[in-house]
Amino acid sequence: MSKTLLEMRGITKTFPGVKALDNVNLKVREGEIHALVGENGAGKSTLMKVLSGVYPAGSYEGEIHFDGEVRRFSTISDSEHLGIIIIHQELALVPLLSIAENIFLGNEVATNGIIDWKLAFRRTQELLNKVGLREPPGTLITDIGVGKQQLVEIAKALSKKVRLLILDEPTASLNEKDSDALLKLLVEFRAQGMTSIIISHKLNEIKKVADQITILRDGGTVETLDCHHEDISEDRIIKGMVGREMEDRYPAREPKIGETLLEVKNWNVFHQHHRDRQFLHNISFNVRAGEVVGIAGLMGAGRTETAMSIFGKSWGHKITGEVAMRGKPVDVSTIPKAIDAGLAYVTEDRKHLGLVLIDNIMHNTTLANLKGVSKAAVIDNHQETKVASGYRSRLRIRSHSIYQEAVNLSGGNQQKVVLSKWLFTDPQVLILDEPTRGIDVGAKFEIYTIINQLAAEGKGILMISSEMPELLGTCDRIYVMNEGRIVAELSKAEASQESIMRAIMRSGEKH
C-alpha cells in the first residue's frame, strides 16, 4: 500500500447559522484517483475550498496533513505552491486570450516583465501534447469547444508542478466522447504517479476510474469505499449518499387536488448562448389546482431553464411548444403576458434576479403589480402601504418596518419579500425555484407552511429543488429531469431518494 499524500482530519467549517462541514475526514493515497461524491449541498465544494486555502487556516477547525506535514494555507497560492491544483466546474479561462496566454496567465514566462513568447509557445505545445490536445497554442479559447477548454485547464494545471489535481465536476458539461477522453487522461496520469481527486455526480464514470470513493452527506463523512477490495455497485453509492432518515421537518398537508391548471406540451428550447444547441427536449408536464409538483434533477439538468423559458421566454431562444392554463392555450411570449396568464416565477437567485436590493420592502412588494396600487398610473401611497404591511404580517417578514431596504434583510426574509411580490400578482400557478436555498431551518419551515397554505387556497405550485428530502417532504408528485429531458414522473408513493437518483443515473447512461 502506497503512502498517504493528503489527510484532512476533523474538518469543521461553520458559516453564520449553518454548519457546512462537520468533522469531515478525508484520506487520499499517493498515486490514486479518489472520488468525492454527495448530493448538492453535501459539502464537497466547501471541503475543497478549505483544502485550497480559499477559506484560510483559522476559519475552520481541524488539520490538513499534506506530504506528511501539517499545513496551514492562508491563500490559494500557498496550496498551489505545494502542488495542490483545483480545476473548478466553471472554467476560469479568459475567452479572448489564446491557449498559451491562458496557460501562463499570472505565471508568465518572462524576464523583467517582458514575455518570451517563443519559449511560452514551445512549453504550451509540450503541455498540449501531454493532454492530447491538437490545437495551435495561439488559438483563442472562445474558438474551441468546452471539452477542449477543459483540457486547456488541465494543461494549465500541469504547467505548475502539480502533486494533487482536483477536478470539480469535470465532465458535467462534456459529451460522452470528451468525457471518455478526459477519464482516459486521468488514468494515464495515474500511471505516471499523479494523484487526483474527482468530484462527480456521474457514478458510472466514477466506477470506471476511482480507486477509493468518499461519500459526504449533510456536511459529514459517511464512509470511504475501497473499489479494489469489493465490487461497489451504483446502488451502494446512492444509498450512502441519501441514506439519512426523513425527519419531521415538513408541515403536514392534506392535498385537495382539483382541475389541471398549467399544462405544458412538447416544450423545446435552444440554448441562450450556444444558439445551435438544443437544451430542452420535448418537455411535457402539468400542475393541478391544490397540488405541489416537484422537479428534481442535478445542476444543469435544465430545470431553471424550463421554468424561465415558460415564464415569458426569459431564457433561451427558438422556443416551441404549447402552454395552456385551465385547458385554454395561453400566450406566454413576454413576461407581462405570462403574469396576465396567471403565472409567477420566484427565482432561485433572489439577490440578482428577485429583488431591487437598494429599495425597500414596500417597493419590492408592489413591483410586479403596480397597477394594483395605482389609478391612472398614479400610485396611491396609502393603498401601497396597506398592501405591503398586509404581506409583511401575513408572511411574518421580520423587519423594522416596510421601509427597510431589502439588502438589510436575512435570506429567509428576503425570500418572503420575493414571495410577497408574486403573491400580490394573484397567480394561479407559482413556480418556486429553489425556494429555500441559503436560508436557515426555521425560515425553511415557514416557507413550507406558506407553500401549504397556497396549495390549500387552490393554487398550483411547481417547485424546483436540489434538496431531495425537501421535494419528498412537500410534493404530491415529482418530475425528474436530466440533461434537458423529463426522465421520470413519480407519484408520492413511488418517489424516494433512491428512485429519483436511479432515474437520473439510468437516463445518463443511456446517452
Added chain:
Amino acid sequence: MSTDTATKTTQPSVGEYLKKNIREYGLLVALVVIMIFFQVITNGVLFRPVNITNLVLQNSFIVIMALGMLLIIVAGHIDLSVGSIVAFIGAISAIMLVKWGVPAIIVVPACILVGALMGAAQGYWVAYQKIPSFIVTLAGMLVFRGMTYVVLGGRPVGPFPKDFQILSTGFVPDFLSITDPATSLIKNYFALVVVILLVGYAIYAGLRERSQNALHETENEPFAFFAGQMVIISAVAVFLGFQLSTYRGLPNVLVIMGLLIVLYTFVTTRTTIGRRIYAMGGNEKAAKLSGINTERLTFYTFVNMGALAALAGMIIAARLNSATPKAGVGFELDVIAACFIGGASASGGVGKITGAVIGAFIMGVMNNGMSIMGIGIDYQQLIKGLVLLAAVFFDVYNKNKG
C-alpha cells in the same frame, strides 16, 4: 427578535430618519450656506433683484436638462449629447424663424418634437441594441455638433423675432397694478402675491399630507424636519419673490422651470413610470423579471431627455438672440455634475429631482458668485471640479459608514 416587530409598522425615529436622509438635508443646508457666503463676500450683490433674475436665466436650462438627465442616470445610463442637441435645436429654430419666417407658435413644438426624435435615435441603440449609452451618446454628441455646423454653414444666425425672445427674456406681466410702478418700491405685485400664495399652499398641502399619512400609518418625516425645511424654503422663496417683485417680476423661464420641476417630482415620486425607472436602475434583471418592459422604458427616458434638451436649446438661443455652432459646448458636463452633486448614483437606481435641482443651483450660485468676485474661468472650473468630487465623496463616505 419577537413576532411583534413582524407585524407592527413603526415610524422611524428622528435619529434614524436623519441618518437615512442626511444627504438631502445636507444638500439644502449646503445651498443655503453657499448663498449666504457669496451674499456676504460680494457685499450683497448676489441677491440684488437684477442678479437674481440673471441667476435664474443663466441656470434655467441646466435645471431643465438636469430633470431629464436625472431620469437617465437613475435608469443606469448617461447622456453626453445634450450640449450638441442644444446647439442643433438652436440652429434649426433660427433657420425656421429667421430664414423661413415660420411663426414661433409652430417652431417651439416642432423643435421639441425634433429633440425627442434625436433622443429616440439614441435611445434605440441603447435600449434595443444594448450598446452602452456612453458610446451611443458620445457618437450623438459628435454627430449632432457636426449637423449644427452643416445647418448653420459655420456662421451664427439671428436675431430672433420678439415673440420667440420672450421665451427666455420675457416676464410675467403684473396683473395687479396696485401702485404706480414708477414710484413704488414694489414694481410687480403679482410676482409677490403668487410666491406668497404658493408658499401658503405648499405648507397647507404638506400638513394635509402628514395628517393623511398618520391616518393610514404611512411613513412621515419627523415634524422637526418638516418644519425646519418649510421655514427655510418659505423664507428663501418669499425673500426671492420680494426681490423679484422690486425688479420686473417673475421671468417666464422661472415659471416654465417651476412647472417642470413640479411635474417631474410628481412623476418620479408618485407614478408607476417613475417607480419602474428606479427599479430598473436598481436591478434591471429583477425589474425585467417582474414584468417591466425595460427596453421601452429606457427608450422613453432618452426621448424625454431629447425633448427637454430641445426646450433648453431654444431658451439658450432666445437668450443669446442668435444661434451659433458653438452653443451648449460642455453643458452636458454641468448637467451631469448637477445630478451627481444632487446625490444621484453613477450605478443607477438612486437620485431625486429635488437633489438634481439643488445641485444645479449650487453650481449656478457658485458660477455667478465667483464671476461677481472676479475669479477667472480657470479657477472657477478648478473649484467646481473639487466641489463635485467632495459631494460624491460625502456620499461614498456616508454609505461606507452607514
